[in-house]
Amino acid sequence: RVTAAALAAKAESTEAITVLREAIEIARSVEDRKAEASVLLRIAGLELDPLRRLDDCRATAAEAQALFREVEHWRGEADVVELQLRLEIKEGSRQAENLADEWRALFFDAGDRKGEAHCVKEAARMFCEAGFAQEAESRAQEAQALYQEMEDQPGEASALLALAEVLATFGDVQRGVQAAEEALELSKLLEDPQGQAAAWSALAKVQMMDGGDPEEACTAAEKAVSLVKRALKGWATRRDEVKALQLLSEAGVAKLLKIADQNGDPDQEPDAAEKALLQTIFDKAMKAVELAVDHAMNMDDRRLQASTLHTLARGHLVCRSQVGATDAAREGLRLAREIHDRSLEASFLMVNAEVHIADNYLGKADEEARAALAIFRDLRDSEGEEYAKSVLDDMYGTTRGGQGTSAPDASKYEDSSKVQAASESSVVVNQGPTKEYIIESLQVLSKNVVGDDVEIDSPLMEAGMDSLSSVEFRNQVRGLVPGVNLPASIVFDYPSLRSMTDFIHMKASEQ
Template sequence: HASSGASTDALRAAEKSELLFRECGDWKGEVDALLAMSESKVSVCEDNDRTCGNLNILKFAKAAVKLAKERRAGDWVCLGNAHYTYAKVLLQTNSARGAGLAAKDAVRAFRKAGMEQRKGYALLAWAQADLKGGYFGDARGHLEKADAIFSNFDDNDGRGKVYQVNDDIDRAMGIPTQAELEAQRQQEMMMMQQQAMQWQMMQQGGGQMPQNVQMIQQQQYMQDEEQKRGGGGASAFSREASVIDLSGGLDATVVQGKIRALAAQIIGDDEDMETDTPLMEAGLTSNTAVLLRDELSRDVPGINLPPTLIFDYPSIGAIAEFILEASAKKALKGKKQ
């Protein structure tokens, strides 16, 4: 029933099998039946586009995990499936922290079982939990690993889900999704083609290329150059963390210099950036803005940088001021304690 998409019929069959296995004392079958019940109930919720709070499925998924730990401790496949199903149920009931812990356990179990593709789906669930918790950088890290796994298995369905969660992160951060950016780019390309046709008609009369065509071609050139550098993504950027010691009360110029150097590395621009220039105007993109925040977090441990750092504090000077103020507050709090 489940493989044919008949979620309701699958749920009824799983409920009957769970009762039979329990009456027979077949704990192995009971674990499988509890998992099937939980998965079927989640599918019913997804089919009807609603949450599962009213279907009381949490106890079944929790019971499956408990029974798997007690009776099938060495069966990593069963444990992985139990934790993964529990994570999906917790995501449906909006328990982000619990879902993240369950997904993490599922990743570990599937790794021990050698089930790489299933590990990819557990990483996907982990990313969804981090998204709900507001940990956007961590969520993207899990998605990157999941996407690499799905690529190895030619799993287009898995890659499509990674794409969807990445879009959800963009929406949560208030920035355009990849689909929206692509639609905008296609619209600009159509406009360019139309204007190019007009320009060709003007050539015979000695006219010049319209300004908006020049601008669009320049934008296209910049996008192509970014792709050549690796798209500005995390996969094209790696470095060792260089921790800033804020305990000695550093002045703003030192922190600004660190931010400026890191931004230049990510953007790929050797020119000195002004302190008050918005970094998005200097060449930072929505994706590399997240990367800059994540990399900067490694250099200022103990300072909580918000996921929307670059959008709330757009310039080098504003970011440095925020870090120094946060550091001063932390030091003051430490003295009071």
């Protein structure tokens, strides 16, 4: 079991399961039912996350639960129910509410009030993740009340942080900030630096959400980093420092985006003072994440390494440093695939897609975004799916990827032209679309319309396009080069992709 735990810590989940199956055989040979159930529970946990083998997880968890009941081990059974709850949450099942009540009942029946409050609080976080707003808020408030009844102030502070997360996630940032500040005051009263660090981190996350204040997020993140660094020889670990540095970098990027959003004219050159401000914010954000990456690379945890590389890639992408984003995403994608973390894999594919869009390689962007979309759908990750759809929609000016949804905050880089001044490497001079970009885009659009690849010299009307679909195709082509006047008869006047490319490139160059 120790060997398997070490392997799992290094994100070698498949190898860990193999070792744990050996442990099961040993437990069975000595007829230790409790040990066998514990190992099965550990396997089920790995099958759930990160491997996402949901059916295998369900079967393994049921086997563990039967064994715990056989030996009348209520605490083990409670751990199984928690795992089953996480499973149902991932699948968005309403059965999750019954499991959450069953989990709580096990602690209540055992007279463990602190454990009961803890499971109510954690259930609130899980329901928040699943998008069940009312259920999440009511359970977070109930957890707070339970801790208050026990006069457990550290517990009450942790429940307030859960409530802050729930409120902010569902749009009530003001109440989320109030809850996090209450938790901070409690931690200060208790002289609990670890609790204060958690509260500052929560405040930073809440303030980074829509409707929050990125400036306040940066301040809160800096406070968290400072507390963690001072406690590295005490309660804090290097992992805590890495997470705090990532948060500081993300807050800096959010601040850059806010400044960019406040610019009424994205083509207006920022003045010297604003350039200096942008450069300072950019340098601070990138220094934080680069330090996080360095620390993570010295740790035997590939999942943490991949996570920091994702933060680094997003930072470069926001500031239009395509080379930096590409390098970080390439290494991160390799790690994500090594550790079989498909969620991270999809996230890195989306970074690549956005880099290709910025470089005018629409065909490659389409390929990466669709690969990510397929993974998000397979994982039942609705937020990721909407993100991928929105990028595809923005590429074509249509709803071919989805129904006009909004991407998460991290994808707002395309609206942050003013942020380019934060990095010399991010300065982009637009000289119009290249022929390569146009031909790739036309190939993708034509395939979308006729359902098959079209040779660049083949007449479109012979490749399966009719008068109705030619209108749809023409409208999508116009979206490729906004401001360029294309004739309604373009499909007939320039019947092949090659001739159409030459015409569009000529017209765009005249603009």
